[in-house]
Amino acid sequence: MAPLLPASMRLFERGWLSANNVLFTGEETALVDSGYLTHAPQTLALVRHALGGRPLQRLLNTHLHSDHCGGNAALQATYGCHTAIPQAEAAKVAAWDEAALSFRATGQQCARFGFDALLAPGQRLELGGMLWEVLGAPGHDPHAVLLFCPQEGILIAGDALWENGFGVIFPELEGESGFIETRATLDLIGSLDARLVIPGHGRLFTDVAGALQRAYSRLDYLSAKPQRNAENAVKVLVKFLLLERQRIALADLPGLMAAIPVVRNAMGQMDIASLAQEQALAERVGSEAAHLTSQGMSETALQTQARKVGGSPAHVSNALVHAAVPIHSTYTTLSTWAVASLIRAQAARIEDNFLLDQ
Numbered sequence: 001m002a003p004l005l006p007a008s009m010r011l012f013e014r015g016w017l018s019a020n021n022v023l024f025t026g027e028e029t030a031l032v033d034s035g036y037l038t039h040a041p042q043t044l045a046l047v048r049h050a051l052g053g054r055p056l057q058r059l060l061n062t063h064l065h066s067d068h069c070g071g072n073a074a075l076q077a078t079y080g081c082h083t084a085i086p087q088a089e090a091a092k093v094a095a096w097d098e099a100a101l102s103f104r105a106t107g108q109q110c111a112r113f114g115f116d117a118l119l120a121p122g123q124r125l126e127l128g129g130m131l132w133e134v135l136g137a138p139g140h141d142p143h144a145v146l147l148f149c150p151q152e153g154i155l156i157a158g159d160a161l162w163e164n165g166f167g168v169i170f171p172e173l174e175g176e177s178g179f180i181e182t183r184a185t186l187d188l189i190g191s192l193d194a195r196l197v198i199p200g201h202g203r204l205f206t207d208v209a210g211a212l213q214r215a216y217s218r219l220d221y222l223s224a225k226p227q228r229n230a231e232n233a234v235k236v237l238v239k240f241l242l243l244e245r246q247r248i249a250l251a252d253l254p255g256l257m258a259a260i261p262v263v264r265n266a267m268g269q270m271d272i273a274s275l276a277q278e279q280a281l282a283e284r285v286g287s288e289a290a291h292l293t294s295q296g297m298s299e300t301a302l303q304t305q306a307r308k309v310g311g312s313p314a315h316v317s318n319a320l321v322h323a324a325v326p327i328h329s330t331y332t333t334l335s336t337w338a339v340a341s342l343i344r345a346q347a348a349r350i351e352d353n354f355l356l357d358q
């Protein structure tokens with residue numbers, strides 16, 4: 001089979017804790033996205049090995065989520081590489097404003113890095129001897145960019161388009177618009193003559209129309225009921241935490257989740273009472289869920305709590321704000337639900353009262 005990528009490009013497919021990295025090995029060397037902080041030594045080793053003694057000259061980020069820029073600091077310390085980040089993040093990065101950057105909100109880590117240039121829609125760059133266009137890709141992240149090479153039909157999509165879906169639509173969790181932007185970004189991708197997509201996670205793919213069709217149907221599903229986006233966000237953040245830590249004591253999970261601001265926001269859009277009922281049902285049906293619940297709460301306790309919390313999302317946040325409901329028990333319900341969901345999706349397992357990555 002003929003290689004899919006031009007000779008001056010290499011893809012490091014990294015999995016989920018670290019986003020994929022794209023290395024350009026032409027006259028000038030460059031890397032797009034740098035993985036998660038705890039994988040930085042591996043990122044450095046991959047780059048060093050592939051460059052065979054040449055320095056890394058440039059680093060670019062599709063967006064500043066911790067799994068895309070967590071290796072920036074290590075790469076800068078090693079190579080002093082010229083770094084370009086999305087324009088709208090400049091002031092936050094310059095001041096290293098962790099509250100405004102996404103790291104604190106998601107409970108994730110990122111070492112401080114600097115930048116030399118900004119990426120803005122409409123710019124053109126040369127990478128690997130090819131011309132690339134910078135395109136805005138709001139939705140998953142309001143400031144994300146795409147890199148598109150018209151000549152080769154290659155799109156570096158970040159988390160705007162995967163083979164099966166796209167990243168969590170974070171702005172919606174804060175009550176900001178995200179579904180509309182996600183749709184516009186998919187429309188934009190559909191208008192490009194992209195023949196090969198390098199996603200932020202997962203393998204590269206050529207069935208762009210198929211991926212777009214799946215992304216649109218996922219977007220329809222999520223936007224029809226925003227609580228689905230919130231539920232997805234909670235599951236993704238717990239899975240990320242698990243990937244980072246590998247094992248989490250079940251007893252610690254509610255507290256860990258309560259400490260993540262995005263989880264708190266998402267919970268305001270979720271129907272905790274119905275999750276508790278769903279959980280109680282699962283308890284009667286599934287042995288794993290029963291095992292789980294026995295760690296935390298009895299079915300009666302769950303139902304009592306469900307009654308206390310009430311049905312509407314607004315009621316939930318209100319209740320939390322006024323501490324009418326013990327926050328801990330609400331997070332216990334949420335954590336029990338998240339664990340059961342991850343187990344059902346075969347994305348986690350339980351061993352000796354610990355949640356383990358698969």
Ligand SMILES: [Zn+2]
Nearest residue numbers: 065141159167
């Ligand atoms: Zn992302």
